[in-house]
Amino acid sequence: MTYYPLFLDLTDRPCAVIGGGKVAERKVLSLLDAGADVTVISPKLSSTLAGLAAKRTVKLTHLKERFKAGMLEGFFLVVSASSSKAVNALVSKEGRKFGAIVNVADAPELCDFIVPSLVKRGELSIAVSTSAKCPGLAKELRLELEENYGPEYGEYVEILGAIRNKLLKDKRKYDNKERLLHELFVSGIPELLRSGSISELDKLLISILGRGYSLASLGAGIKE
Known part of the structure; x- marks a missing residue:
């Protein structure tokens, strides 16, 4: 099937x-x-x-x-x-x-x-299925994913969503949207969220995107 x-x-x-x-x-x-x-x-x-x-x-x-x-x-x-x-x-x-x-x-x-077996972190959903062949395996894979993708990924998605929405309206940065998002993907944001280093995260966002992209400007509501 x-x-x-x-x-x-x-x-x-x-x-x-x-x-x-x-x-x-x-x-x-x-x-x-x-x-x-x-x-x-x-x-x-x-x-x-x-x-x-x-x-x-x-x-x-x-x-x-x-x-x-x-x-x-x-x-x-x-x-x-x-x-x-x-x-x-x-x-x-x-x-x-x-x-x-x-x-x-x-x-x-x-x-x-x-x-499917589901990992849910805020608006992030990761689904695993074996097409009903072996639900136990799907469960084991889900448990592995839960270890690797903690609650900080819910905040991560909220931040990225706010950034993407702003980039879509920012004519100066729109053409570089994909490159800028990729820089964010590989910049270690989840690790900063996990450790509570919110001030460092703010500096990172500004260094990649500019001053209009601080957490306060984005309205992401992330607190230390």
Whole structure:
């Protein structure tokens, strides 16, 4: 199977998760983190999911019943995390009937998409997949990446994003944009962020880009 890699904007999209255990919990949390409007269909919920469902500030609805045909109309994305193979097969069939994209835990043959192992650092996302051949390997690679790419990379991306936006509007530097960004990529910014050397980082940015590119000018909000 060859998969097309992509990132979906799920903001306010109606998504359904069938199941209320630990696997379903992980799926729900990741969907909520993406801004989805989540409905969980299950007679019971894990304590974490039950707590979330009780909060009015969280876009999570609990349908306290067993899954049956006809429940998936109107959903954009459906995830089945049931312990029952029969339920998972029915969810896959029903989701596709209503035009939803479907993921079934540990059953790639029933899926329209699979979920990669993910390293998330602010706006930086690094996804690893073995196309469902060996999820354990994807997890091991993710753990390695987590060691190499710490939380400072979230700040790094914010700084680079602010710089790129300013370069796009700076006619004097626009033609050299790619060269300047490459200089930043190899200049050791993550190491300075990791060590908290913010004043040194400011000097570095100004030396490469000029005085209009200090952290304060960029509005990056990085503090020592």
